[in-house]
Amino acid sequence: MASDEILDRISALLHSPDDTTVNTSMRLPVTLREAAALATEHLGVAPSTTAYTAQLLRSDIEASLLAAVLEAHYQEEPSDRPSLAEITLGVAEIDANPLARRPDLITKAAAEIVATHPKATPDEVLLWAEAQFVIRS
Numbered sequence: 001m002a003s004d005e006i007l008d009r010i011s012a013l014l015h016s017p018d019d020t021t022v023n024t025s026m027r028l029p030v031t032l033r034e035a036a037a038l039a040t041e042h043l044g045v046a047p048s049t050t051a052y053t054a055q056l057l058r059s060d061i062e063a064s065l066l067a068a069v070l071e072a073h074y075q076e077e078p079s080d081r082p083s084l085a086e087i088t089l090g091v092a093e094i095d096a097n098p099l100a101r102r103p104d105l106i107t108k109a110a111a112e113i114v115a116t117h118p119k120a121t122p123d124e125v126l127l128w129a130e131a132q133f134v135i136r137s
Contacts, residue, residue, distance in 0.1 A: 007065060007068055011065060014058065014061060033049070085106055085107040085111070090122075091122040092122075099133070102133075105132070106126070108129075109125050109128045109129035109132060
């Protein structure tokens with residue numbers, strides 16, 4: 001786990017007003033470079049492939065930073081960590097899955113699936129809940 005100082009430094013760098021650039025040498029697969037060039041030219045995702053690469057790198061670092069900060073919080077406050085059932089319910093709500101209206105089925109499915117698959121994902125819980133719903137209907 002990264003220290004608080006490292007997390008703070010990453011955050012400060014991401015929020016710095018300094019826009020000085022540096023040349024880098026990156027080796028990219030040819031197909032990825034071509035896809036990025038086409039995306040910038042025809043989909044308008046960024047003004048250039050360099051800008052697109054920088055934009056995606058920034059987004060990935062920001063997501064990693066948020067995940068690390070959240071994990072650090074959970075280490076200090078384990079009771080704040082949402083259960084698999086709670087996460088699955090959130091996923092169901094975001095995806096407008098009909099099971100979002102049945103938290104009882106999601107909670108039961110999460111408990112059942114974790115018994116044999118301790119690292120189950122929310123999508124696996126939803127799949128199990130849907131299968132159980134169909135079988136019991």
